[in-house]
Amino acid sequence: MASDLELLDSSEKDLEWFQQNSLELRKRFANRIVAIKHKEIVADARNISELLGILKEKGIDETEVLIDFIIPKNEIVILG
Amino acid sequence: MKIKLFYDKDSKQIRVPVIIKIPHKRIVSDFVIDTGSPHTILNYSNSVRLGVPHTEKSELVRLGGRAYQSYLFSKVEIMFKSDENKEIIEIIPVRILKPSPLRIEEMEQLDRCPNLMGIDFLEKGYKFFCDLAIGEAYFEKL
Numbered sequence: 001m002a003s004d005l006e007l008l009d010s011s012e013k014d015l016e017w018f019q020q021n022s023l024e025l026r027k028r029f030a031n032r033i034v035a036i037k038h039k040e041i042v043a044d045a046r047n048i049s050e051l052l053g054i055l056k057e058k059g060i061d062e063t064e065v066l067i068d069f070i071i072p073k074n075e076i077v078i079l080g
Numbered sequence: 081m082k083i084k085l086f087y088d089k090d091s092k093q094i095r096v097p098v099i100i101k102i103p104h105k106r107i108v109s110d111f112v113i114d115t116g117s118p119h120t121i122l123n124y125s126n127s128v129r130l131g132v133p134h135t136e137k138s139e140l141v142r143l144g145g146r147a148y149q150s151y152l153f154s155k156v157e158i159m160f161k162s163d164e165n166k167e168i169i170e171i172i173p174v175r176i177l178k179p180s181p182l183r184i185e186e187m188e189q190l191d192r193c194p195n196l197m198g199i200d201f202l203e204k205g206y207k208f209f210c211d212l213a214i215g216e217a218y219f220e221k222l
Contacts, residue, residue, distance in 0.1 A: 008161040011097040011108045022090040048125040048191045063107045069192040079114055
C-alpha cells in the first residue's frame with residue numbers, strides 16, 4: 001500500500017497531466033466522469049456509481065484514483 | 081511551508097491535490113479554490129467514496145440558482161504535500177450538498193460539482209498567493 005506522501009506525489013502528477021491535456025480530454029470524454037491514475041484515464045462512466053462499479057470490475061483501488069467530471073468544450077462552470 | 085496550487089488555463093480553475101481522510105478510510109482527490117464560498121464543500125461523489133454519513137443537517141446552500149440542503153461532517157482531515165515534500169494536515173468541517181427531495185438527475189448534476197475549498201480554510205491561517213502572469217499560486221502557512 002502506497003504511503004500518503006507517495007499517493008499525494010502521484011496525484012499531483014496526475015492533476016498536472018489532466019490540466020495539460022484538458023483540451024483533448026474535453027473532446028474525448030465530454031460529460032463523462034473519469035478516473036485518472038498514472039497519467040492515464042483508467043475508467044469513464046456516466047455517473048459515480050457506474051464508475052465505481054467499473055473500477056471494481058477492473059480491480060483498481062477506487063481510493064487511489066483521481067476522479068473528475070469532464071466539462072464539454074463549449075461549456076464553462078461558474079460556481080458562485 | 082508552501083502548498084503548490086495548479087492553475088488550469090482551460091477551465092480557469094485553481095486546484096490543489098489532496099488526500100481526504102476520515103477514521104479508517106482515505107481517498108485521493110482535489111479541491112477547486114473558491115474564495116466565493118464561505119465553507120468548504122465535499123462533493124457528493126467523494127462523500128459516497130468515503131462513506132460519510134449525511135445526518136447532521138446544516139444550512140441551505142444556494143448554488144447555480146438552486147438551493148441544496150447541506151449536511152455537516154466534522155471529522156475530516158485534509159492532507160497536502162508541501163514544497164519541502166512534507167505532509168501538512170488540516171482538520172476542517174466539510175459540508176455535503178444534497179437536493180431535497182432527492183432526484184436522480186439532480187444527484188447526477190451534483191456528481192459534476194467539484195470539491196470546493198472555501199474561505200473557512202484560509203481562516204485557518206493561510207496566505208493565498210496567486211500571480212497567473214508568472215504561473216505561480218500557492219498557500220503558505222502563516
